[in-house]
Amino acid sequence: MTSSEFDFDTRQIHAGTRPDAEFGARLPPVYQTAGFVFDSFDDGEGRFNGTVAGPAYSRTDNPTNAAVARRLADLEGGAGGLLTSSGTAAIAATLNSLAVAGDHVLATDSLYEGTRTLFSNSFGRQGVEIELLPADAPLEVWQRAIRPTTKALFTETIPNPKNDVVDLERLAGIARAGGFPLIVDNTVATPYLNRPIEHGADLVIHSTSKWLSGHGAVIGGVVIDAGTFDWDSQASRFPNIASPSTRGVASFTERFGRLAFLTYLRSVTALDYGPTLPATSAFMLLQGIETLSLRMDRHVSNSLALAQWLEHRDEVTSVSYPGLVTDPSYARAQKYLPQGSGAVVTFELAGGREASRAFIDSLQLISKMTHLGDVRTLAIHTGSTIHGHLTEAERLERGITQGTIRLSIGLESVRDLRADLERALGAAAAVAGSGSGALAGAGSAAGSGAPSDAASTDAASLDAASTETDDAEAA
CATH class of the missing domain: 3.90.1150.10 (Aspartate Aminotransferase, domain 1)
Structure with a gap:
């Protein structure tokens, strides 16, 4: 099932999942397990290097979580997604995958206060400068703010709590001209009311604790990759994604194509930091998405x-x-x-x-x-x-x-x-x-x-x- 085949109301119920192959369970099983048994030496090696399909460890590869992430990516029109332990974890993991000490990130200044605090406190201590500008500032103001070390532009579809809707297409143009991705927190709008990828966003973030789940019972987040950003054209800006490793391993773009960023996010950042959503929480999130x-x-x-x-x-x-x-x-x-x-x-x-x-x-x-x-x-x-x-x-x-x-x-x-x-x-x-x-x-x-x-x-x-x-x- 793809976005082009069925309407939103249908896909929120069916996309990304299928009946369980072993017993035919209609809902995705809850894989409440830390790890998975390998069939052989080669199977274990393949699962770890990505050449063999199958989960390696629940920190990043739980099948329940993967099914829910596929559904959310489908609803947003993205290439894939990764669930995280919270919306804040989704933001932190995304920016940690793009920026290092000495780098610069642009953001609109009307944001949820918790996000602004994350930017000024934790990222400030890490040496990443996040510069806030009014979303409607003149184009020349945005252009003057762009540096060779600028790694992203971050905004919210409907900023919380002032509800001052941003011009996504304008911001997408600024980011595209600057050579870095536009990241949009779409929590308040949800993919039902707005799909930022359709307006030029490269990465979409949600606090799934909110309207996606709806019941207020679980905390969670998701990062969705549109799969459209040209990382190879910005290899000097993003060497961790578009250049071979110091050990001679081919770049993520060469090995994973349009899923290069998402794969880096999952196999490096999420694996290192471990912002894992419990499978039971993913299952409860799925129940909310369906309505x-x-x-x-x-x-x-x-x-x-x-x-x-x-x-x-x-x-x-x-x-x-x-x-x-x-x-x-x-x-x-x-x-x-x-x-x-x-x-x-x-x-x-x-x-x-x-x-x-x-x-x-x-x-x-x-x-x-x-x-x-x-x-x-x-x-x-x-x-x-x-x-x-x-x-x-x-x-x-x-x-x-x-x-x-x-x-x-x-x-x-x-x-x-x-x-x-x-x-x-x-x-x-x-x-x-x-x-x-x-x-x-x-x-x-x-x-x-x-x-x-x-x-x-x-x-x-x-x-x-x-x-x-x-x-x-x-x-």
Whole structure:
């Protein structure tokens, strides 16, 4: 089965796997084993040097993991993939395969804070400089930043938490002209909403813990190789991939062709560092992938309805969601995310830190936790948690204030989610000392359970759409 034969909905169920050859099990078996018995001396040697098919050791070659990686690569339109123990491990392994001490990597400056911390702390200690630039900086700014030691350009499809969608094709052109790969973290979009390889990306990364699994039960990551980057044309920049080894072994490009980078990632970086995903976690991830499109449709519709509703709340000063017509990224989202703008809604709450405290503490249905992509709706005050280690000036530079709240919208009834948010917004308004005027009106609307007039049409339509599933989805 290939991408050209079947639709996405079919491939998310079937791609990359087949019934077990020994017993005919329809689902891939869980190979819960550290190693595999070799048939002979020659078989063992061949498995280790790649001339004989078959797993050598579960650190990199577990068949359960390989089956899941094949499915994800198919859904992204890539040549192959490798599962890792987390999304952060996927990023670290990828950049460690490309850059060494003294090298330089470019990245867009709107990124998940954990990734920025990885870049500044661990890679900084290793002597790899990762330079952050605004994604929409003038072309000459990007061109001036490119050096002979620049090894990659890194970005996110939908940066978390500000949702400022990037122009992937523009960044792909910059990377291609500079002679290095474009790496895209596609976690928030998922391959259902966007496939970066179709827009020029060379490597795609996911935290599979999020929407790909959907259930919030396992941690994991994946690196997907498009198989399109011309490593041989950049042999001096990437000698570890495109040049023979010091022992005279042929280059990875000569031996493995379009899978040269992926093979290096698996057989060198992953083997050395061991960021292995347990086979049981891979199996659980697979169960989530099979319903990805169904879940994402509901995630997106819930997110749009709540974002539209929040836009009209007096307690909220701004909402960041690319699906909103008023959002700065709306036009770009129509190009890159025509099926929906993801499920992260970030908003600014009037009243600052204490109002945010009251809001978070008043939530009852919505889970107060750090994570994304769960079937459950999650809320977090980023300034005191994810961005808590930064100075106030650094937070403001990233667009994070004491009133920033991030929501990962789940699959519950919109009506129930709105009621929980209304209760929390009322508590925030009370703490902010806004018990009269416009905010008092918002509070009375919350008490009656009635949405504002401006949002009532959108909310009512979503209520009707969600009626069929309310009984199954309500907490």
